Amino acid sequence: MTEPQPATVSWAQPGNATAVADHIARVVNAPGRKRIAFTGGSTPIKVLSLLKDRPLDWSSVTIALTDDRCVPDDHPASNFGKIHAALGASGARFERLEEGAQVEPFDLVWLGMGEDGHVASLFPHMQAVVRPGPTVIATTPIPLPPEAPFDRLTLNRKALKASREIILVVTGASKKALLERVIAGDDGYPVADFLRGYGPPVTIYWSE
Numbered sequence: 001m002t003e004p005q006p007a008t009v010s011w012a013q014p015g016n017a018t019a020v021a022d023h024i025a026r027v028v029n030a031p032g033r034k035r036i037a038f039t040g041g042s043t044p045i046k047v048l049s050l051l052k053d054r055p056l057d058w059s060s061v062t063i064a065l066t067d068d069r070c071v072p073d074d075h076p077a078s079n080f081g082k083i084h085a086a087l088g089a090s091g092a093r094f095e096r097l098e099e100g101a102q103v104e105p106f107d108l109v110w111l112g113m114g115e116d117g118h119v120a121s122l123f124p125h126m127q128a129v130v131r132p133g134p135t136v137i138a139t140t141p142i143p144l145p146p147e148a149p150f151d152r153l154t155l156n157r158k159a160l161k162a163s164r165e166i167i168l169v170v171t172g173a174s175k176k177a178l179l180e181r182v183i184a185g186d187d188g189y190p191v192a193d194f195l196r197g198y199g200p201p202v203t204i205y206w207s208e
């Protein structure tokens with residue numbers, strides 16, 4: 001087991017959806033089998049449609065989710081539903097979130113971030129079933145966010161950090177300002193654990 005390293009953080013230039021799709025395509029095209037954890041939320045929609053239209057060979061890829069809302073796959077809030085709609089016919093293998101399941105390491109973890117600095121479904125305030133090791137846990141945000149008022153399943157911190165690298169894809173001035181505060185030393189947000197602790201290198205893709 002390699003010694004944990006302090007996380008390094010870099011800002012991609014450009015940080016737009018095309019650049020994110022290029023990064024993911026490089027991982028997909030690498031030799032051998034790959035595991036990629038996809039974020040949920042609305043930011044990925046543009047990247048997913050770019051990836052869907054690219055002639056990539058997904059047959060060696062396992063697509064996992066960083067987290068999901070506890071809703072049926074055909075519910076508009078389902079992260080699995082969104083990702084499967086874009087890549088379900090790609091030939092990739094899909095790995096569902098199963099509470100308590102041990103999670104294998106990833107080649108790439110793709111995170112988004114909420115305005116409160118949450119990543120995956122690790123919220124500043126939440127009920128959470130704490131489990132040892134890299135695993136899937138159940139969380140309930142406190143308060144329930146109006147845009148997605150649901151219980152969640154999420155990879156825990158250890159599972160999210162068990163990756164060769166992390167990309168953090170965010171839009172808008174307020175999220176950029178939050179990240180700059182965290183990088184400058186503010187530990188008051190869940191994202192801080194990934195930018196200032198020990199863990200894989202993080203590339204931030206930011207756009208307006």
Ligand SMILES: O=C(O)[C@H](O)[C@@H](O)[C@H](O)[C@H](O)COP(=O)(O)O
Nearest residue numbers: 040041042043112113114119120
């Ligand atoms: O299920 C979710 O909501 C996500 O996994 C979550 O962590 C998301 O990345 C942020 O909430 C940002 O969401 P937006 O991209 O919609 O701003």
